[in-house]
Amino acid sequence: MKRYSAFALVREALNDHKGWSRAWADAQPKDRYDVIFVGAGGHGLATAYYLGKRFGITNVAILEKGWLGGGNTGRNTTIIRSNYLQDPSAAIYEKARDLYEGLSQDLNYNVMFSPRGVLMLAQTHHEVRGYQRTAHANRLQGVETEFVGPERVKEIVPIIRLDGPRYPVLGGLWQARGGTARHDAVAWGYARACSAMGMDIIQNCEVTGVRSEAGKVTGVDTTRGAIGCGKLGMVVAGHAGVLAQMAGFRLPVESVALQALVSEPIKPCMDVVVMANTVHGYMSQSDKGEMVIGGGADGFNNYTQRGSFQHIEETVRALIETFPMVSRLKMLRQWGGIVDMTGDRSPILSKTPLEGCFVNCGWGTGGFKAIPGSGWGFAELMAKGQAPLCDAFSLDRFREGRFIDESVAAGVAH
């Protein structure tokens, strides 16, 4: 792989840009790999990358039924923050946020990480107490956040209306080093680095069955034939339940559509991410000037990867209370992704009842921010059988009642 650099740019400019190589190879499936990942989203690709980088395991295939990054990784609103309440969550999300800070350099690929700050509005007294509690917990966990009053909120977001008709802004949880990154670039950057290590990224290859012998995984059936493996990582977000069924066990996850929309591009008016969880709406401004808007998940289980008119109306109506300027915006497009929700709103990073088969899912509405941390920890779990970042997120917790309750931090938020 040729490194991207200012020097390479000049060289290619003088060469009519004829010398660039493909970012990743178009691989054909081999008969067998040491490790197979199902799902070329951010979590699958990041895990493969850290498996190679940290543990030297590179005989790896990443199988994707569509195109890489075409699932939730390419459909999300890119909010990155680590202000969760429970210690295991703070640890994995803060590890991810920390890795995001240096990810462009690490991958030699510009993921456009923008630590512009994330503000979660407190619009009820219940939320004020909840966010003050989170700020205290974060201080103990070494995560930099603070609870700020309404005057500071207005300084951070001048276009906000503090005295909305239903829910006045009473303060907010502010994480100055939270922000956004370019979602496709995260997937593309990891894919390029995996390919450079000799891993095979195989697109248009749907896994249709899981093979096993004597309780141990041996391979998968795909639309491009059977492929053997020593270990299997299932990283398919909203389709985790479908894959688990193929492997012969059940997961405590529900799949629902989560939707988002963007407006026409306008002049820069808001340089932070703002989330209003009481009314279910959040917004940031993309580099192109579009207002990127998201709301709550659908209230019923479904696998429809698209938006609905009713969702636009609900989300926009909610946001207009605090951002009257939204009423004058034209909306350009909307979309949906299938997210996988657990009862405690925390992910599952775990071994499974099938030996050699591991599952990474349950990130629900908020897994983009976790991609580097999840990949870092899940790679260790797959290589060594245990990993400090993942151990609390095992499947056993649902049987043993060790829930990691993030319903406030992640229930409706991102």
Ligand SMILES: Cc1cc2nc3c(=O)[nH]c(=O)nc-3n(C[C@H](O)[C@H](O)[C@H](O)COP(=O)(O)OP(=O)(O)OC[C@H]3O[C@@H](n4cnc5c(N)ncnc54)[C@H](O)[C@@H]3O)c2cc1C
């Ligand atoms: C509208 C929306 C907004 C969001 N906003 C945010 C946000 O602001 N911040 C945040 O942190 N998170 C957000 N999220 C959540 C985040 O996008 C996800 O948690 C994260 O992208 C999950 O990544 P993944 O790699 O696990 O899954 P995905 O990116 O969905 O990748 C899984 C892949 O598996 C493939 N696959 C499925 N079944 C098979 C099969 N049988 N064979 C082969 N391949 C298969 C799929 O095609 C897919 O490409 C949002 C999600 C949505 C939908």
